[in-house]
Amino acid sequence: MVSRRQFLMGTAGLAAVGALSQMDFLKALQQKYPNVLMLIVDDLNDWVGAMNGHPNAKTPNIDRLAQQGTLFTNAHASAPLCGPSRASIMTGLAPSTTGIYGHIHDDDIRKASDKTAHSVFLSEYFRKHGYYTAAVGKVFHEDVPEGSFDDFGGRVPLFGPYPEKNFKWDQPKTSTDWGPFPERDDQMPDYDSAHWMADKLAEKHDKPFFMACGFLRPHVPWHVPQKWFDMHPIEEIQVPAYLADDLRDVPEIARVITDHPMMPTTQWAIDKGEYRNIVQAYSASVSFVDSCVGIVLDALENSEYADNTAVVLWGDHGYHIGEKDKFAKMTLWERATRTPLIIKPPKSHGSQVSNKPVSLLDLYPTLVKMCGLPANPNNEGRDLTPLLHDPDGNWNHAVVTTYGANNHAVKTERYRYIRYEDGSEELYDHQNDANEWRNVAADPAYADIKLALVNHLPTENAVWSPKSQYRGNEYFAQKTLEAGAGEGN
Structure with a gap:
């Protein structure tokens, strides 16, 4: 068996291995250290079949993966926004530590603060220990920081393709729109990313690999070919539970920082008869990206690496599809923080489900330990x-x-506690209120529960990084998100 020292030497040190031939060395290397395939889905909430998040969910490929590994049903993002969530995952550091609270250019992550200056990205850590690394699509927020992967297949700018004119929603500072477009799957960037990754899995690799494939859908616009809409007939669409005055008992700051006027409200969608159309479009987008996941899973299963590859699938955060009068992320409620997480270790032979509260921040140490x-x-x-x-x-x-x-x-198995910068609070008992319709923070019956949850709040709250595209608090979303959300919403 190859020693740790020999592994760290990598292929350049083969001459020092002694009796082992190069072929024997590489074979032993691949057997001892498993490969990693990471599948990333943008803006994916729990609307997948394995999570029973919505009755219209049709995701046979994600469900297939869940049947082969551990499905975490209570997994949450470090931040309810793509840029800071992905920066947290790839650095292994919390936003409250780094000050990366808003979008940031990927090459600026290590310039964000003293805490990130010497950080080693997840992909770099694997490469440092002898792995070949490759990525395609949306892995970080934009492309990837220079040198963070050996090979990068690129990603298309923005979230197209786009029709010449929006179908339903045409507001500045957002890509939000819905309807069937374009005609074929092979016109979609995610289709290209899936096939790029499938080709990589078909190649001969002479050392363990860490690969990441980032998909764009179901990020807005909810445009996918007609056949995916046909999979979800409009007459069968069910809308989520909705309470018109849901925000009646939340603090003022909660209403202000989650007010995103560039996106439609649920009441607008109801009044215009678009609610079911939006649900259909989001569901169609999820089913489309599920098919892209299937392309990559099929390629892995048909490769020589099928039995020695850990597969991880995660969404970067959740998404409101009408709950709390919004179609958006960027809130601290369940719909925006919760996202699927599936981990399939090498040689995994069955499915299991964990309802324990876990964070996407946990991915870095978990993958390192697994390997x-x-x-x-x-x-x-x-x-x-x-x-x-x-x-x-x-x-x-x-x-x-x-x-x-x-x-x-703060999320536990039963409760969600929210504390804002001005000290105002929300508390939800999911055992009795799964929809988070009743804020019980002021209820004396929950006083002890609230005190216990406060102990989980971060003790460090870094100032906003000067490299962040959104800066300052002062009800930051009211001004900076409206002015700068753009294609990154």
């Missing part, structure tokens, strides 16, 4: 491998999601 690499001491997430062995095991942890400096949500 037998030394821990990165700078990681702030938790190793999830104990839950891979025992999904119902002892897990006395909570998950924190951050949206702007000193605005946090």
